[in-house]
Amino acid sequence: MLTQFGQIALFILVIVLFISALPIAAFIFRLIGLAPHKPTQVKTSTYESGMETVGKSWIQFNVRYYTYALIFVALDVTAILLYTWAVDLKSLGAAGLGVALVFIAILAVGYLYTWKKKFLEWK
Amino acid sequence: MNLWLLAPELSLFFTAVVVLLLGLASSRRGIVIGVSLLGVLVSFVFAAFLWSGTPQATFNGMLSVDQFAVFFKFIVLAALVLVILASADYDYKVEQVRAEYFTLILISAVGLMLLSSARELITIYVSLEMSSISLYVLAGFLRDRRSSEAGLKYLLLGSVASATLLYGMSFVYGLTGKTELGQIASAIQSLSLSGLLDNPALLLGLVLVAGGFGFKISSFPFQMWVPDVYEGAPTPITGYLSVASKAAGFAAVMRIFYDAFGAPSWLGQNWGLLFAGLSIATMTVGNIVATAQANIKRMMAYSSIAQAGYIMVGLAAVSMGQSVAPAARSALAFFLASYTLTNMGAFVAIIAFSNKTNSDLIVDYSGMGRRAPLLALGLTLCLVSLLGLPPTAGLIAKVYIFNAAVQQGLLWLVIVAVLNTVVSAYYYLRVVKLMWLGNPVSEEPVPSSAALRTALFLACAGILLLGIVPDLLVRLSETAGHSLL
Numbered sequence A: 001m002l003t004q005f006g007q008i009a010l011f012i013l014v015i016v017l018f019i020s021a022l023p024i025a026a027f028i029f030r031l032i033g034l035a036p037h038k039p040t041q042v043k044t045s046t047y048e049s050g051m052e053t054v055g056k057s058w059i060q061f062n063v064r065y066y067t068y069a070l071i072f073v074a075l076d077v078t079a080i081l082l083y084t085w086a087v088d089l090k091s092l093g094a095a096g097l098g099v100a101l102v103f104i105a106i107l108a109v110g111y112l113y114t115w116k117k118k119f120l121e122w123k
Numbered sequence B: 001m002n003l004w005l006l007a008p009e010l011s012l013f014f015t016a017v018v019v020l021l022l023g024l025a026s027s028r029r030g031i032v033i034g035v036s037l038l039g040v041l042v043s044f045v046f047a048a049f050l051w052s053g054t055p056q057a058t059f060n061g062m063l064s065v066d067q068f069a070v071f072f073k074f075i076v077l078a079a080l081v082l083v084i085l086a087s088a089d090y091d092y093k094v095e096q097v098r099a100e101y102f103t104l105i106l107i108s109a110v111g112l113m114l115l116s117s118a119r120e121l122i123t124i125y126v127s128l129e130m131s132s133i134s135l136y137v138l139a140g141f142l143r144d145r146r147s148s149e150a151g152l153k154y155l156l157l158g159s160v161a162s163a164t165l166l167y168g169m170s171f172v173y174g175l176t177g178k179t180e181l182g183q184i185a186s187a188i189q190s191l192s193l194s195g196l197l198d199n200p201a202l203l204l205g206l207v208l209v210a211g212g213f214g215f216k217i218s219s220f221p222f223q224m225w226v227p228d229v230y231e232g233a234p235t236p237i238t239g240y241l242s243v244a245s246k247a248a249g250f251a252a253v254m255r256i257f258y259d260a261f262g263a264p265s266w267l268g269q270n271w272g273l274l275f276a277g278l279s280i281a282t283m284t285v286g287n288i289v290a291t292a293q294a295n296i297k298r299m300m301a302y303s304s305i306a307q308a309g310y311i312m313v314g315l316a317a318v319s320m321g322q323s324v325a326p327a328a329r330s331a332l333a334f335f336l337a338s339y340t341l342t343n344m345g346a347f348v349a350i351i352a353f354s355n356k357t358n359s360d361l362i363v364d365y366s367g368m369g370r371r372a373p374l375l376a377l378g379l380t381l382c383l384v385s386l387l388g389l390p391p392t393a394g395l396i397a398k399v400y401i402f403n404a405a406v407q408q409g410l411l412w413l414v415i416v417a418v419l420n421t422v423v424s425a426y427y428y429l430r431v432v433k434l435m436w437l438g439n440p441v442s443e444e445p446v447p448s449s450a451a452l453r454t455a456l457f458l459a460c461a462g463i464l465l466l467g468i469v470p471d472l473l474v475r476l477s478e479t480a481g482h483s484l485l
Helices: A002-031 A065-087 A089-116 B003-025 B029-051 B067-088 B091-117 B121-139 B145-176 B181-190 B200-216 B225-232 B235-261 B265-290 B296-318 B325-357 B373-387 B393-407 B411-437 B450-468 B471-482
Strands: B056-058 B063-065
Touching: A065 A089, A089 B003, B003 B029, B003 B056, B003 B063, B003 B091, B029 B067, B029 B091, B063 B067, B063 B091, B067 B091, B067 B235, B067 B325, B067 B450, B067 B471, B091 B121, B091 B235, B121 B145, B121 B235, B145 B181, B145 B200, B145 B225, B181 B235, B200 B235, B200 B265, B225 B235, B225 B296, B235 B265, B235 B296, B235 B325, B265 B296, B265 B411, B296 B325, B296 B393, B296 B411, B325 B373, B325 B393, B325 B450, B325 B471, B373 B393, B373 B411, B373 B450, B393 B411, B393 B450, B450 B471
Parallel strands: none
Antiparallel strands: B056 B063
8 A cells, every 4th residue: 555655656756856857957058058048029929920919818708798608508408419319219209209399399498588588689 | 207296397387488488578567477376376286186196206216296295395386476476566676577587486496396306316406406596596686786796605605515415415326326315225224334433425425415405404504695695685585595495405305314314223313413413503593693683684584594493403303213203294394384484474574664665674663563554563473473472383383393302302402492482582572672662763654565465464364374273284294294205
């Protein structure tokens, strides 16, 4: 028991040493001049080879997105559930069809509600 | 699988959908409330049919339709009628979303009714969440600062409680490999343990499940959400939270602990002692803190914590042995029925007063006996019944539940409970005294709508009827207590 934990402790020790060795090595190479240090504006930018960001990333998202997300999740779950139902449709028979219709009808109430309440209109 | 056994829940759910769709066409108050009440009536008729049937399990033992479950369905439906009537005068605050408000109330009631008959861990959890999620939204329905705070607090703490409950259930499942309560009981018995400390997983599961439900029934270490949520939530919802969700919570606790952990007898006595200890802490904390409250909704919140403590006396009595458990169960059912009427009645009166005065401070109740004699009389009756004086239902309920506890040899617990009742007299009677002997702030009378008056009348009539002729309901609750599957 104790030796097994000992192996894990050894493993952790190796991890810690390896992780700390890298920045220390980088620092030492810099000191003795092995690593040249010539920064330019392009090099120090955040996404060196990516797109320039437009505006700040700490903006507030429009709260209207959340209704779309909610409806999407419901639709997604419906689709997944209906796949499993469709695979077994033959053996489930008419009763299975009825159950699926009830299920869809309940969800349709939700869609009808969001539609009539004009949550789907972007104003 | 017999869908007839689910008729009360299904009809109520159908009503909820109809109300939601009606709200799209028109949100006239009369239509929405009328359809909701009609749905409750239909559901009540179905439940009454189930009452006369034989107890049976359905959906492969996931739900049990016995008189005990049907009794709690009656309680939820009664609370539903009162809360719908009480909202009639309050819903000007939620005018834009009136249909949604009633839909959510109906859906949460469906969850609570399922909870009272669930006898399988997953079903219990699903029905608990079904009611809780609607109630989280309802608590924050006014969207002002206090109400939002109440909704958010209820959501966050409720989620923690749900997680605790699930964690406990996972231990129980891991130990026994079963989710159905009866099978869990036989699995535990086949382990042939000699004490709870033999098996830490069982101990942990038991305590965590008790913790998760302790939140729902506002038992002592989990009661901190109660005052804030009760104060901030719309007042009809506060009343609904304090009775219906508590009653169904107690039904579920009763079923889980008695069905799954009832045997062997040392196990029953262990959780019995757990609930006895929690009961003492709950009622003491509730009563002592209630004496210091200036806001009547907060006072009622602490009072409902104290009442939960009294109900847990009954829970402790149930645990103490097979032969006497039915009597204790009947007492529990009777107490919850009387408490439902009484507390809802008190909240109806509070709504009527605060509609006029726009304040929930106890000081503002001064002299209400002269400004609105009938409302004040109703509130007085409800408070007296909460205290447990004759001729009200509260007295019979307390005598019934304490009697059951004494017969189980829990005399010490009953003594503490009676001492607590004495403490509670201070804050209940303070409001009564202020109403009748205080000087009115103004001479203006307090108007109230017909719906509110009907609700208060129904509650008060129930309280007096049960107080004077308790025999009616005692017989029903005895049937319920003996019927548990």
